[in-house]
Amino acid sequence: MAVTWAVARKDLRAEWRGREMLPALAQFVVLALVIANFAFDVDLTSGPRLGPGILWLVLVFAGLVAFGRAFAPEREQGSLEAMLLTPAGPAAIFAGKALAAALLLMAVEAVLLPGMAVFLGAPIGLQVVLAVLVATVGMAGLGCLFSALAAQTRARDLLLPVLALPLWIPFVVVGGRTVQAAMGGALVPGQPLVVLAALDILFVIVAALAARVVLDE
Amino acid sequence: MIAVRAAGLGQRFGSHPALAPVDLELAVGERLAVLGDNGAGKTTLLRLLATVARPASGRLELFGLDALTRRAQVRARLGYLGHQAGHYAQLTALENLEFFATLQGRGRVEAREALAGVGLEAAAGRRAAELSRGMQQRLALARAVLHRPELLVLDEPDTSLDGPGRALLGRLLGERTAVIATHDRALARGLCSRALLLRAGRAEGDPWQLRVVEA
Numbered sequence: 229m230a231v232t233w234a235v236a237r238k239d240l241r242a243e244w245r246g247r248e249m250l251p252a253l254a255q256f257v258v259l260a261l262v263i264a265n266f267a268f269d270v271d272l273t274s275g276p277r278l279g280p281g282i283l284w285l286v287l288v289f290a291g292l293v294a295f296g297r298a299f300a301p302e303r304e305q306g307s308l309e310a311m312l313l314t315p316a317g318p319a320a321i322f323a324g325k326a327l328a329a330a331l332l333l334m335a336v337e338a339v340l341l342p343g344m345a346v347f348l349g350a351p352i353g354l355q356v357v358l359a360v361l362v363a364t365v366g367m368a369g370l371g372c373l374f375s376a377l378a379a380q381t382r383a384r385d386l387l388l389p390v391l392a393l394p395l396w397i398p399f400v401v402v403g404g405r406t407v408q409a410a411m412g413g414a415l416v417p418g419q420p421l422v423v424l425a426a427l428d429i430l431f432v433i434v435a436a437l438a439a440r441v442v443l444d445e
Numbered sequence: 446m447i448a449v450r451a452a453g454l455g456q457r458f459g460s461h462p463a464l465a466p467v468d469l470e471l472a473v474g475e476r477l478a479v480l481g482d483n484g485a486g487k488t489t490l491l492r493l494l495a496t497v498a499r500p501a502s503g504r505l506e507l508f509g510l511d512a513l514t515r516r517a518q519v520r521a522r523l524g525y526l527g528h529q530a531g532h533y534a535q536l537t538a539l540e541n542l543e544f545f546a547t548l549q550g551r552g553r554v555e556a557r558e559a560l561a562g563v564g565l566e567a568a569a570g571r572r573a574a575e576l577s578r579g580m581q582q583r584l585a586l587a588r589a590v591l592h593r594p595e596l597l598v599l600d601e602p603d604t605s606l607d608g609p610g611r612a613l614l615g616r617l618l619g620e621r622t623a624v625i626a627t628h629d630r631a632l633a634r635g636l637c638s639r640a641l642l643l644r645a646g647r648a649e650g651d652p653w654q655l656r657v658v659e660a
Contacts, residue, residue: 234547242535245572306529309497310588314548315521321548444516 235324279350295371322439330368453503478633481643534574
């Protein structure tokens with residue numbers, strides 16, 4: 229656990245000081261919402277209907293950027309090799325990287341969700357926030373796994389979306405329906421969040437197990 | 446006691462043989478210098494010995510432990526310095542070492558001691574990106590020894606080091622077993638008890654029983 233926290237703290241501290249990713253992602257989110265607003269001619273009536281689709285599209289692309297940078301710099305500067313040469317387990321190192329990436333994406337969501345309300349007039353309630361946060365955990369696990377895999381190749385920028393997007397579909401489907409129901413004012417039973425949490429557990433375990441092989445080769 | 450025992454250790458990159466099967470033994474406390482031109486296979490050999498890369502063939506034992514199946518135990522006992530510094534540019538010199546100390550199961554005390562050991566106490570609070578190339582190399586050396594490994598595998602550790610920096614290499618080695626790749630024969634003579642010369646992909650000198658093909 230100490231290793232996981234150390235890796236996550238290191239990544240977040242480096243991002244805080246370098247401010248390489250968060251400002252760019254926040255800017256991307258705002259621009260995407262502005263463009264969506266004009267492209268779909270969103271008004272108070274259509275906002276809640278179009279909002280869920282726009283939300284998940286923006287979140288998926290922001291996630292690709294956030295997770296795509298999780299391992300590539302480590303490999304380029306040789307620090308991943310240095311980490312793996314320690315007795316710390318690859319799974320703990322991976323968990324730390326995924327945790328930092330997930331927190332980074334949650335910071336982006338702190339811009340995205342209020343932005344949805346401002347630019348699209350979409351109602352952002354507790355159900356929406358919970359669905360997005362819970363989905364982020366599983367997406368981070370898978371995204372970081374494929375980021376580690378893609379970082380070993382030259383075509384990493386192309387490979388990550390090809391690998392990650394198909395496996396993110398369950399999160400987008402379940403999360404999308406949850407958000408759609410919540411924005412439409414329908415009562416959302418707790419089950420979709422349970423399904424999202426179950427997906428989180430499944431994919432985080434799979435990613436942690438696979439990370440041992442992916443990182444240590 | 447034997448610290449390093451390699452039997453038929455070889456490496457290929459695709460269809461290209463980078464290192465022909467190698468047999469090598471190094472006793473505890475011995476230091477082997479690996480000399481040779483660029484592309485002779487020095488780095489390939491060192492990466493195999495440091496368990497950074499998996500060999501295409503052969504066996505490697507470090508301190509009697511199979512290096513392929515007991516990697517974690519073996520890695521806890523070796524320190525490796527590669528070509529890349531591997532620092533986090535936004536972290537200070539001390540934060541870099543503290544981070545790796547945590548991964549090694551060590552504490553802040555060891556991180557500070559390692560920093561002092563390479564003469565970087567005054568630069569403890571400076572970000573790695575702000576350090577000169579030579580200071581970054583010292584920091585990389587500090588990371589390699591902070592967990593007090595018994596075996597050091599150093600790939601051109603003298604890179605960018607000034608006179609005092611090169612002098613500290615001897616102090617860092619202490620009584621440890623070491624394999625050092627360098628282009629500086631004078632440094633190799635000063636630090637090592639044995640030497641292996643690789644030329645055009647071949648080892649010169651029988652005592653080392655080492656065959657290397659040009660990468």
